[in-house]
Amino acid sequence: MTAPRLALGKDLVGLETLDAAQIRSILDTAEPFKEISERAIKKVPVLRGKTIVNLFFEASTRTRISFEFAEKRLSADTVNIQSTGSSVSKGETLVDTARNLEAMRIDMVVIRHGSSGAASFLAERIPSNVINAGDGRHEHPTQALLDMLTIRDALGRLEGVKVCIVGDVLHSRVARSNIWGLTKMGAEVAVCGPRTLMPAGIEDMGVRVFPRVEEAIEWADVLNVLRLQLERMQGGYVPTLREYNRVFGISNERLIAAGRNLLVLHPGPMNRGVEIDSDVADGEHSVILKQVTNGVAVRMAVLYLLAGGEPEKAEAAKGGAHA
Amino acid sequence: MRSLLIRGGRVIDPASNLDAVADVLLSDGRVEAVGDGFGTPDDADVVDAGGLVVCPGLVDVHVHLREPGGEHKETIASGTLAAVAGGFTTVCAMPNTDPPIDDPAAVGFVRAEGLRAARARVHPVGAISVGLGGERLTEFGEMVDAGAVAVTDDGRPVSDAGLMRLALEYARTFDIPVAAHCEVLALSRQGAMNEGIVSTRLGLTGIPNAAEDVMIARDLLLAELTGGRLHIQHVSTRNGVEMIRRAKDAGIRVTAEATPHHLTLTEDAVDRYRTDAKMNPPLRAAEDRDAVRQGLADGTLDCIATDHAPHHYDEKEQAFDDAPFGIVGLETALGLILTHVVDAGILSLPRALERLTIGPARALGLDAGTLRRGAPADVTVFDPSAEWSVEPKRFRSRSRNTPFAGWPLRGRARITIVGGAAVWDERA
Numbered sequence: 001m002t003a004p005r006l007a008l009g010k011d012l013v014g015l016e017t018l019d020a021a022q023i024r025s026i027l028d029t030a031e032p033f034k035e036i037s038e039r040a041i042k043k044v045p046v047l048r049g050k051t052i053v054n055l056f057f058e059a060s061t062r063t064r065i066s067f068e069f070a071e072k073r074l075s076a077d078t079v080n081i082q083s084t085g086s087s088v089s090k091g092e093t094l095v096d097t098a099r100n101l102e103a104m105r106i107d108m109v110v111i112r113h114g115s116s117g118a119a120s121f122l123a124e125r126i127p128s129n130v131i132n133a134g135d136g137r138h139e140h141p142t143q144a145l146l147d148m149l150t151i152r153d154a155l156g157r158l159e160g161v162k163v164c165i166v167g168d169v170l171h172s173r174v175a176r177s178n179i180w181g182l183t184k185m186g187a188e189v190a191v192c193g194p195r196t197l198m199p200a201g202i203e204d205m206g207v208r209v210f211p212r213v214e215e216a217i218e219w220a221d222v223l224n225v226l227r228l229q230l231e232r233m234q235g236g237y238v239p240t241l242r243e244y245n246r247v248f249g250i251s252n253e254r255l256i257a258a259g260r261n262l263l264v265l266h267p268g269p270m271n272r273g274v275e276i277d278s279d280v281a282d283g284e285h286s287v288i289l290k291q292v293t294n295g296v297a298v299r300m301a302v303l304y305l306l307a308g309g310e311p312e313k314a315e316a317a318k319g320g321a322h323a
Numbered sequence: 324m325r326s327l328l329i330r331g332g333r334v335i336d337p338a339s340n341l342d343a344v345a346d347v348l349l350s351d352g353r354v355e356a357v358g359d360g361f362g363t364p365d366d367a368d369v370v371d372a373g374g375l376v377v378c379p380g381l382v383d384v385h386v387h388l389r390e391p392g393g394e395h396k397e398t399i400a401s402g403t404l405a406a407v408a409g410g411f412t413t414v415c416a417m418p419n420t421d422p423p424i425d426d427p428a429a430v431g432f433v434r435a436e437g438l439r440a441a442r443a444r445v446h447p448v449g450a451i452s453v454g455l456g457g458e459r460l461t462e463f464g465e466m467v468d469a470g471a472v473a474v475t476d477d478g479r480p481v482s483d484a485g486l487m488r489l490a491l492e493y494a495r496t497f498d499i500p501v502a503a504h505c506e507v508l509a510l511s512r513q514g515a516m517n518e519g520i521v522s523t524r525l526g527l528t529g530i531p532n533a534a535e536d537v538m539i540a541r542d543l544l545l546a547e548l549t550g551g552r553l554h555i556q557h558v559s560t561r562n563g564v565e566m567i568r569r570a571k572d573a574g575i576r577v578t579a580e581a582t583p584h585h586l587t588l589t590e591d592a593v594d595r596y597r598t599d600a601k602m603n604p605p606l607r608a609a610e611d612r613d614a615v616r617q618g619l620a621d622g623t624l625d626c627i628a629t630d631h632a633p634h635h636y637d638e639k640e641q642a643f644d645d646a647p648f649g650i651v652g653l654e655t656a657l658g659l660i661l662t663h664v665v666d667a668g669i670l671s672l673p674r675a676l677e678r679l680t681i682g683p684a685r686a687l688g689l690d691a692g693t694l695r696r697g698a699p700a701d702v703t704v705f706d707p708s709a710e711w712s713v714e715p716k717r718f719r720s721r722s723r724n725t726p727f728a729g730w731p732l733r734g735r736a737r738i739t740i741v742g743g744a745a746v747w748d749e750r751a
Contacts (some may be wrong), residue, residue: 016524094641094642095637095640095641113642115642115643115644115645116525116526116527116596116642116643116644117525117526117527117596117642117643117644118642120595120596121596121641121642135526136526136527136642136644137526137527137528138525138526138527139526173526176523176524176526199522199523199529200518200519200520200522200523200529200531201519201520201523202523204520204523205520205523205524
């Protein structure tokens with residue numbers, strides 16, 4: 001009974017505050033959970049009797065569904081709350097929602113919110129476990145975890161792997177979580193994109209910056225291609241989508257020119273023909289659908305660990321015993 | 324009216340280069356004499372100031388009293404009580420209220436409420452543009468007649484350079500300064516904090532130094548063009564300080580402020596999304612803070628102004644992007660300056676007090692900030708060695724939004740005297 005628990009803490013707000021051992025143990029815990037989704041009856045009683053609220057203040061389909069599958073396959077009772085509104089009403093809703101959730105004694109909250117810091121805001125105010133499913137431009141830890149799991153599956157390791165994140169790093173929580181996670185796991189990380197979409201001082205996060213995508217492809221083992229939000233063009237960050245595709249788009253020609261077998265990831269949803277060409281998305285380099293599959297396993301692992309499960313007992317737990 | 328004799332304190336009056344143990348005699352609302360050897364008039368109350376510093380009442384040319392329209396944050400009565408509790412005898416009230424102070428009636432209201440509260444003196448600052456809309460000049464002359472001492476659209480910049488030129492020119496007619504909140508909105512882009520590694524880490528939109536610098540440069544050039552008096556508010560950047568320094572050398576009529584928070588904090592205070600460290604201009608990098616300190620020390624920055632900006636608890640209890648800008652400052656300024664500017668060796672005590680008294684008074688042309696014979700009998704008596712820690716719940720302000728909660732400070736006001744009457748007495 002004295003086996004050391006994985007000290008994930010109460011919440012998963014971001015990867016900035018985790019260390020390599022904690023990240024590794026989430027990834028390792030996800031491994032046995034992958035198999036559950038391959039069964040005919042995709043359900044184990046690991047979180048039976050736990051209540052989880054999926055609190056989405058921002059539209060999301062794939063992340064919410066991925067969490068919901070993870071929760072249901074672990075037998076948790078789930079409630080979805082979808083709420084979008086103006087900036088101010090979001091803020092008001094957040095503090096009152098926190099108090100109401102606290103009053104209803106729920107076990108876990110999965111939160112997606114348009115404002116950076118919203119997840120930690122909630123985590124500091126309620127005793128339930130809080131999982132950040134994306135807060136503003138801050139972090140999206142489970143996305144980075146599933147990206148890392150997918151890279152590790154394909155290449156067998158993370159240490160020393162060269163990963164370049166391509167695109168709108170400025171507005172991307174996926175980029176920030178990947179940078180924290182990958183650098184902690186010993187990968188080399190670079191970013192590439194128009195300078196207008198690079199945040200100030202990004203080099204100080206321990207990454208290289210490639211101004212041109214050809215150099216990035218030349219250097220990298222893995223490309224993680226970010227979605228270019230179409231409103232960035234209206235914001236003037238890029239003149240046209242056509243030029244963005246021509247200068248930064250990931251095409252088969254560019255990958256072939258590199259003469260190596262690169263792995264291509266994309267957190268979705270994709271703008272085909274903008275940041276990524278269809279022949280890449282659907283081609284041999286792409287592990288985009290594997291990311292989606294791994295997303296469910298990683299989220300199961302996070303739910304299991306935050307509920308107090310021990311990494312080394314995950315295999316046994318899914319056989320039927322409670323966590 | 325009875326006289327008041329403040330006996331045996333260390334009297335520091337930077338305006339008259341005085342720093343000596345002496346007595347200060349106040350009568351009929353004026354400073355009667357400073358020195359020693361004069362007896363106690365029969366009708367005088369006596370205050371023993373042994374071990375205390377006696378200086379001109381502190382002047383804060385930049386406060387938001389929130390009335391009318393924001394009474395849940397602050398009122399003129401609560402804000403001026405906070406002022407005298409912090410040692411300030413004179414405050415200049417910013418016009419970005421609801422409705423804004425943009426006509427003589429509104430100016431008169433602020434003045435009248437200040438007199439009714441009978442604590443610190445309240446000098447209204449009128450808006451530059453009607454409704455703070457940035458399009459048409461307000462009636463400067465009518466507002467000056469009603470008691471306005473300056474004009475500003477503080478809280479937002481005058482984005483139209485043509486309007487700013489007109490404001491500086493027109494203000495010359497009445498010999499009042501135009502106080503400028505320097506920010507290029509197209510560069511700050513609704514940012515929430517300083518642009519840099521901390522904003523990148525937190526995923527918050529950054530406000531680059533250039534958003535402030537470009538506007539400071541423009542306004543200095545317009546001050547040169549027009550010969551108008553420009554007062555630059557809350558300078559936070561190293562380039563801003565340097566440009567003001569050069570403008571002064573070139574003879575441009577410019578004065579400028581430093582806030583206690585830009586003198587003591589950096590962007591690191593925002594870590595963990597602390598909305599009590601959210602203000603505009605934002606807390607900057609350490610090099611900027613150091614430049615502001617240097618600018619204050621060499622006189623480039625004429626005065627310390629708090630930019631006292633009360634906000635209700637609920638408004639700050641939000642996600643960072645949604646919380647409003649600003650912190651309260653009146654009750655922490657003196658302690659912060661004594662501890663982190665004077666004790667830290669950045670300015671001597673007399674020079675620091677200059678920036679809190681005659682410096683701001685001259686910048687806005689106020690009859691305040693000195694103990695010369697005949698000056699208004701506004702005096703602050705403070706204990707330079709009193710140790711205390713900042714407890715927001717004990718503030719007299721209606722608001723508690725401060726990043727300095729729990730800070731140990733040295734030095735605090737004991738007696739605050741306005742017009743010869745003690746309006747704050749902590750010994751009581």
